Amino acid sequence: MSVPNAPAAAIGTPPDTPVLTGGRAVGLVATLILGVLSYQLNASMLAPALPHIARELRTDVAEVSQVTSLFFLAGAIGGVVLSRWSDYIGRRCALIVVLVVAAVGTIACVVAPNLPLLLTGRVLQGASSAAFQLAYVILSESLSAKVFGTTLGVITAVNGGAGGLDGWVGGLLTDNFGYRSIFVVILIFVVISLLAVMLVVPAGGRPTPTGRMDWWGAAALSLSLICMTYFVSNGASAGWLAPVTLACLAGTLVSFIAFWMIEKRRTSPLIAVRHLRSRQVWPVIASTILTLSGIFAVINFTVVLLSQNAEVGYGLNAATSALFFLAPAALIGVAAAPLAGWLAGKQGWIRILRAGLVLSLLALVVIAVFPTRQGTVIACVAVLGITYNGLVLTTINGLGVLLSPPEAPAALPGLNGAGFGIGAGLGIAIVAPFTAAGTLGGFTTALWVSIAITGLALGASLLIRSRPGQKL
Template sequence: MPLSPGEAERAPLSRGKSFALLALIILLVEVIPLAYNFVTPALPEIAKHFGTANVGWVITIVTLVLAASTPLVGKLGDIYGKKRMMLVSAAVFGAGSLLGALAPNFELFLVGRGLQGAGMAILVLAYGLIRDILPPSIIPVAVGFVATGMGASTILGPIIGGYLIDHFGYTGVFWAQLLHVAVVGIAVAIFVPETTLRTRSKLDVLGAAILGLGAFVLLFGIGKAAAWGYTAPQTLLCVGGGIAILAGWLLYERTPKEPLIDLQMLKHGPVAKTLAASGFVQFVLVSHSMLIPMFVMTDPDLGLGYGFGVTALAVAIYTVPTGVVSMIAGPVGGYFTRRIGPAPVLVFGGASLALGSFLLATLHDSTVQMMFGQLVIGLGLGSASATLPNLIMRTVPAQTQGIAGGMLNLSGSLGSAIGSQVMIAIVAIPGVMLVGRAAQYSEKGFVYAFFTLAVAGLLAAVMGLLLTRNKIERPVDATVPKSEMVA
């Protein structure tokens, strides 16, 4: 039987060389978790340096730009080559890191973070490149190792980032990110082969712009709800306007010959459920990464009923357990995906996220209690992150895997962006106390937030449970709309 273009180009690779190439790809993908793990402990210093109370946008702008750019970058990878677009994305991320280190004001700083968000679309390209160049037998495990790499960054990121923040200020983490992406990007350019799989298609730039605008207006309203009032006219106008724009975006996506997202693909049940699960998992991941530093760095002498008053470096004490377990759960999840299928692994991951968040909501008076909840969270993040890409790759044909991967990351990015703003709004519900330029929240606000994360984890598990009722297979009539496959 003749080999497909993707199979033909990956057949000669030895197992040793395959894992060496995988290691380089994972190192480049590490810019994504480090953009969070390096920066979240620096949020208090960034707020103080720029004199802003809107520091939540440091996280939101990244996920928002990532959500709008990921489908475009995924399609560009299908058109021009996944390796080529990975290198372009790495260069954009490097430019954002440089601007983040040098920005004289908060507005330019956010522009830099936005560029980092655009560059973080590397992940969708990485999954596609792994499928194209590696032997089929190791792909599930390889995807699991990508999750493992992200778990490792959860260990090393807070330690290295905390040290840089404590000794060199917040700019130190941006110089470190620039150095990392430059060195690894050069190595990928030299050693990693390009895939020959291509599609001819058009970009839905207008669709991406409408999506970005709608998400921005919606999240701006959510972020301002605590200050304006949750039922204030301007809050309702922004939230309602954002929802209306997003609804208009879905209607518009029916008109382009090659839309930003494949609405026909969404009609395939397993695809829609996988995308929903991705949104819930990323909602928990990013929200959790924001809440933990805020919680443990709060001075207990303020009398708010929580906080340990730790330094940026000491935040790692509370985040390392998550990374350790996530790093182990990633390849284990890949192994069980091969043995029992991806859906049961997703059920387990979502349930673990729900349980871990519940534990953080109810047991957070000591370091030991916090670590216990963090261990369970790590178990859920590692296993869920390992199985979601495998789920989406099993439901679409090879020639549309770039688009499907872009949709998977789009749903995850939207979940992240919504989570970062929703968490700030929720923790502020019981009230906010200003200490200097920094906002301090009550213990009850954090309890509300952790319970919300428990619900999101439970919903991810429900999606996995529903997927176990479906036969996970590629749609019989799946094609590339208005596109021609070329080698």
């Protein structure tokens, strides 16, 4: 299988958008890397600093944890809304808006004297999640098919952080200069990337010359995402049948139904209902949510807790656990993601996604069968760096671009980006009660639950179909 001569043709790129080559293409990719790093460093560098923030702002760690949860919630909403808005105002303009908002939020975090202002800054920073979706679409509209897959893999690799070392650097900055130094470093990245975008990213043509942004649909979908996020978090803490949890579930359903009804009546919807029903859209989103629910929870939660458990696990400290189980997959993914994009361009995006899920399932099964064998688990997590961080994440991001409706090129990338956050939170919430037992049986059950969810992700991927005339 092969992709069309230019991915842009598959998503409706305007004819006046130039295809960049040589140095201009390299400059564009480097600029987009800076842009997505402005978001990713916000996501990964702050974790070691949470206790320091709690002490300086005279609050507890539970309250400070909102700097992470609100950041990712804002990212889910910003990724959907701002990326779709770019169909009307242009990619370059939207990316500039995203980075300006991120800069304002970062400045607020640097000077914040209290938690409310810090949380406000984190919400503004989280909106910069749209940098990823915008980068994917800009690559598809500006580069040829020969380099699209590889460069998309490069951007996807950044989604795993700076080789797994960014959290470690965040800890060093906090210990030596205080947690605010993290935001100063991030602000430097944001300013440099903003200047680079203004100089390097082409203005191009406007993909949607008619219609207006569907702000009512965006509001209804955003409310649904907010309610869903709190449904997952409250379900994990208060119980899935607790009144507050059920209220959040009801809010999720009501607001999504409202979104559906709004979209049916709009001439320029956020995404048309007929597309939501199509096998180019909903199976992609379902595959993303289920994949993150299954595999992300294993790598970033269950295995990490198992490795630090002194009774049935390996008794490692937090730093050693991260070095053995988080850094390898991230580092391997940095190299594997670009290769996965190149391979998908040669063999087919859907085929490589399914192959990655099958291989990931095999690695997960080995972990579940031999959870007490530390060396075996480390090796399997490294394999997931190739199959999950490389093959699966790269192809699912690529399909989000290539299968997006022609009249709404940024719609599916935005929805797919929101699926990443939903899936990650849902997966951890589902397995948390089993791992909380701290027993070998609890950890094993959590692993098999994740395997079952990943199997559903594979099933969803089998339902993905390309549009007539596409070969994906």
